Each structure stands twice: as C-alpha cells, then as structure tokens.
Amino acid sequence: MANTERRVLLSSSPHFSSPETAKRLMANVLIALAPAAAYGIALFGLPALLTIAVSVAAALASDAAFRLAIGQKPRVADLSAALTGVLLALVLPPSTPLWMTALGAVFAVVVAKEFFGGLGANVFNPALIGRAFLIMSFPAAITTWHKTVGFAGALTDATTTATPLNIIKLGGTMGDVAASVGSSDYASTLWTLFTGNRAGCIGESSILLILAGGAFLLITRTIDWRAPLAMIATTFLASWGFGMDPVFGILSGGVVFGAVFMATDYVSAPVTPTGKLLFGAGAGLVTALIRKWGGYPEGVTYGILMMNAIAPFLNRIVQKKYGWVAPKKEAAK
C-alpha cells in the first residue's frame, strides 16, 4: 500500500482543478430555496412541511432504488434527487395528498430523469414533469387551493379559495383579487402579491423571497442571469401586449419561481448565452399565451417544458469564437 501511495502519477494537464463540485452547486440551489420553502410552511402549516418531506424522501428513495435495480451506484449524495424533490414540492398546492406527492416525485426522478440516463442526461426538467404528470392525472386535487392559514391553522374545506390567476382567468377583476388577499386598493394588492401572503403553491407565493434566493445564486455564480431575466421580461411584455395586467402577471403566479429555479436548471436548459436568452424568452411567451388563451390559468410549467424540448436546437447557436472571421464567399465563376 505504501508503494501505491508513493507512486508518481502521469496524466494530461491541467494538474490541479477548482474545488467546485456538482454537489456544492446543488447545495447552493437548496440554500436559495430555503427562505421560500420556510415561508410556505409558515403560511400553510404542517401539510406544506409534510409535502416537502414526502417529496424529498420519495425522490431520494426512488433514485436509490432505481439505480440499484439497474446495477448502478446510487447517487443520493450528489443532492440532485433531493433538489428535484424540493422543487416539485414547492410547485404543488399545500393540500396535495401525500401519496400523490410521492407518486409525482417517483415519476419525476425515475421517468423524467433516470429513464433518460440519469443526472445530466434528462431532456426535461424532472420537477416540472412531475408536476405536469400530477396535473394531468389528478386535475382536481392539484387545482384545489387554500387560503393562507398560518403555521398553526388547518387547511379545511372552509379555507379553500381561488388563486389570484384563477380569479382573473374566470373573468374576475382586480377588485376580486384584492378581496381574496384582503387588501383594499391596487397598490396594496400588488404589494401583498410581492410579499406573498396569498393562496397558491407552497413555494411560489413570495416574490420577494424567491428573488432573494435568485440573488444568492447570482452572487455565488451558481446560475446565469440570462434565462430568468429574459423569461420575466418576455412574460411582462407579452402579457402587456395581450391586454393583460403585466405587473399582476409577474407577481401573481409562478413566473418568478419558474424563471429563477426552473429555467436555470442546468441539464434541461441550453448552455450557450444566446440559447439561454431565447430559452427564457420562449418560456415567457408560451406562459403568457397559455394564460391568455389556454385552458389553464397558469402556463409556466408548459412554457418551460416546451422550451426544454428545443434546448438542443438552441445549443446550435454558439458564441462567435475568438478570432472569428466571416467565411469568405466563393468567388463567382
């Protein structure tokens, strides 16, 4: 053994490397999600906490079980499955039955990720696939919303309500939205939406905390600014263009959460700078289109999933390399 320890190694340069690891990057995203998750638990109580816990547990267990079944080393420690679990839980309503949450997490990890080849090989964002699977399978449960009841409160039939986006989708006015969040005028309604005390998914409600998480990810250089900014800006402009209230559009649904945490998913988004911009812009546009004309009040999930499908094509748009020269046109003969 001493001999092996003392051997001199040969390898191609470089001979040292950055201490950055994939696990560390995943951990950064988990840290960035913590405030929004904690706030979701504070708003909706124990069911929210259980949803997150069950989702993470199911994701980790199914990841390990599947990899063992196919004879691969489990990769639980890389935090990727845990992250998928948290992301899925945060885009579900707090009242989602726990068995559904677990099923969604298993589908996300096994079908959306491992079937495609595991970490780094999936085409679609696993958490969003899990959510889309649940919406299609159990539309009623996944569109049942509750008023915020505080950590000690209980989610009961008496506390069901509509999300602000739902209210507008069903022909309501900003006045109805204001009533639902308990504010009196337009400005304070928007402020409430920004800070997050409203019905909705566990982690999507507080724009403020999501942006704080996004800022952390930008400062630690975990994510790139292009896709989120393009997505939010395009949703804003398209909503405006389609005659919807653009500020409300940004603050009310899952646009900011999707832009910061879903459109920046490494694996399913393009890697090139221009690709990222177009990816975000496309996701924003589809979101606004679905909100305006689609059957769902919210379009973030499908906006991002559709762009996931064309990410490989967006990767064709590479940067102009150093010293790029325009190809000379063939002289006419």
Add this chain to the structure above:
Amino acid sequence: MSIKTFKGGIHPPVRKEASEGKAIERIPAPKQVVIPINQHFGAPNQSIVAVGDTVRRGQKIAEGKAGGPMTVPVHASITGTVKKIEVRAQSNNTDGICVIIETDPAAAEDSSSDAFMQPLDGFSCTKDEALARIREAGIVGMGGAGFPAHVKLAPPPNKPIDLVIANGAECEPYLTIDEATLDEEGPTVVEGLAIVMRIVGVKKGVIAIEENKKGAVAGLNAAIASSGRGYDITVQLLKTKYPQGGEKMLITAITGKEVPSGGLPMDAGCVVQNVGTLKAIAEAFSEGKPLIERGLTVTGGACKTPKNILAPIGTVIGDLPAEVLDLDRDTLRKIVFGGPMMGVAVPHLNIPVQKNTSGVTFMTAAETVAKEEGPCIRCARCLRGCSCRLSPVLMNNALESGDLERAADIGLLDCIECGGCSYICPSNIQLVQRFRVGKQLLRAKRAAAQPKPAAPAKAQA
C-alpha cells in the same frame, strides 16, 4: 496605470509565494548533461558530433542538414567529452536522440574554453545578419512552446507589424522565473526587446506583466530610461488571470484586436516574445552566447527548496545536488515540467532541462487531487471559463458522437489548450485532454481527405 485584460478565463490559486523574490541561483556545474538534439518545431536536426569528440561550451552539436526555415541548431552547454548519443526520455514525455556530454573538470571553471560566436551589434548589422544570428544561437520561445524565435521576427511583407510585446505575464501558477528575470535582468530584456523592434521595424514596444508582479515596474522603467536605443517602450500591467500570458489573450488585452482564427500573432500586427527569450537574444548579440543555459523555477509542495535557478540546457533534474533541489519523496505525487495548468507530467527525475523548460513543479497528492469524472451536469461553467469563447461542453458532445466537423465548427482547432475548462469543471471532466485527441483525429481525417498531390495533375493530363 490602467490595467488591461481579456474576457473569460479563470482564477486558479497563484501559489508563487514559495519561490517569489528569490534571486536566480546558478547551479554548480553538472558532471554530465543530456541534450536532446531536437528542441524546436520543424524539420529534425542531426547530430554533428561523434562519441569520443571533445566539445566546447557553446559549440554547435546538432543542426538540420536540410536547412528548413524552422530548424534551429543545438549547442553543447558544458565543455567535455561526448560519451554517448542515444535515445533518452525528454521533457515532453517522448523519447528522442540526446547527446550526452561528460564534463572536463579542468574546463568547468575556465570560461576561456567557451566556443561562443563573435559579438555582433544588433543595431548596425543587416536585418538578415541579425535573423541569422538569432537562429544560429539556437533560440526558441522559452515560455513553453519552443517556437523558433527567428521565424516570428521575419513576417512576410504583406503582414505589417506595428507592435512588439515582451511577454512577462507569467500567468501559469507556481512559476516565477520570468518575474525573477525581469527583476534581475531588466536592462538585458529591454536590450533584447530593442533588437527585436529594430529587426521587425517597429517603434512601439510593450513589456506586459500581470498585476501581481507590480514590483518589477520601477526597475523596468529605469531600464527603459537608461537604454538609450530610442525606442518607445512602455510597461503595461495586466489583470492577474489565467491564461493572460497566452499570445492571443495578451494581444487582445493590449491592442483590443483579435488574432484571426487559424492565424498567427503577425496577422494582428504583433510579435510576442517571452522575456527570457529576449534576454537570450540580447546575449546572443552582446556576448555571442548561444542558448545553452536558462533560468527556471523549481517549486511545488513536494519541493523543500523552492527557488529560481540558472541551469545549463541538458541538466538532468535528478542529478541536481540536494542543496539545489531537495524533494520530499514521501509526498511527491506528480513531477510536472512547466506549471500545473499546461505542464507535462513525467514519470521520473531522469529528464533534462530543455530550452522551453520554464520550471519543474513537484506536486503533492493534496495539490494534485486525482478526482473521478462525474456526469456532465451542463452547468456551462466551461463556456464562462473559456478564453477563446468556445463551448467546451458542446465540443465534447460532438466528439463523443464522432462528429468531428461539428466540433471544428464550434472551434476545436481554435482551442489553445490552456486547460481552463478542465480546471473549472465541477464534474472533473478532462475536457482539454479530449480536445487534444480530437484535434489529432480531425487533422488525420482532413489529411486523409486531401487528394494526393499528384492526383490533380493526372486529371488535367
């Protein structure tokens, strides 16, 4: 003074403290030297001495018989007897013919036995004489690449040069020899720069150094002021960032221009020479001294005596006495000729210092952690770290799927192999190693696709 730089690149730990600021120490004359006869690009040299011959320090021992434009001769670095001419391990991890010279102890202390050329005034001789002198002195780029110096200085007439850059950036971690050379030999470097400027006919020269070597500025400015050659030479500070000393990055940082794809610095109107090369050029004129010794850094965590040394070309690293080089053999994990970013790992110490050996880094297991490759998570850090705006991850995908032309479209052949992408990859994927292989595959494929030279003539007939 403004601090310039380029876009992209990485910030590896610098780790120059160990040998920084230490005077260049001339090592005791080695008992024998092992001199590879090919230390340049271009047509191979042949040995012009035989076993048993007595050779003098500075005497030419190998040159290209065919005399191709890129060949550069090799000289004896000590006075003594040729003991063997045989194949030995070289610093680029290949084997090649080496001339092994055993010292004549009587001549070791006596410089009168040296066989140097006559001194030549680099400012009154013709340009052709000056170029011939640089070639005859066996001077190649001493920063690492080993490109013949005279070739860079003779651009074709349709490529006007307007700037000469003395490259003292030394962005490679650990190494400090360029900095030490600037500190100690500033006037010689300035003289070499002036000679080069005179040869290529430009009035403007820049000595480029990274910000972390700020201490050399005052000395250089004094050397420039007292040079009296009448050339406009300035010192330019650059941001400490890797690969700031790469020719392309250096030119872009200083001029804002980019070297066109597939081109050379001369296509951007620039000539770049390492500061050590400029010192060697100055000495080839003032003393008639060929490139027979060079400064290098011996450093790294497993080196108990990190320092800058001046060693004859051909000095075998393992022959260095313990007072010059003492290694902690228990922790030594990697022997790297050059620095950790672009250096070549070698299997043992029985390898000579060559013209392009800027240092030898002895790394411990803690410094050179061997990590397992993980799956690519497509984080795009490699795009951010690339100094050439390539997309390493996509190039790697194209190579994995065997699509060499797609890889070339992204810029495979434009990759300068700086290793920034491999360094920054959180999954430890050995990107640059794959690009080196990919380049060879692409060149082989293109060469195979070329019609044989005779074929078109036949078609016409």
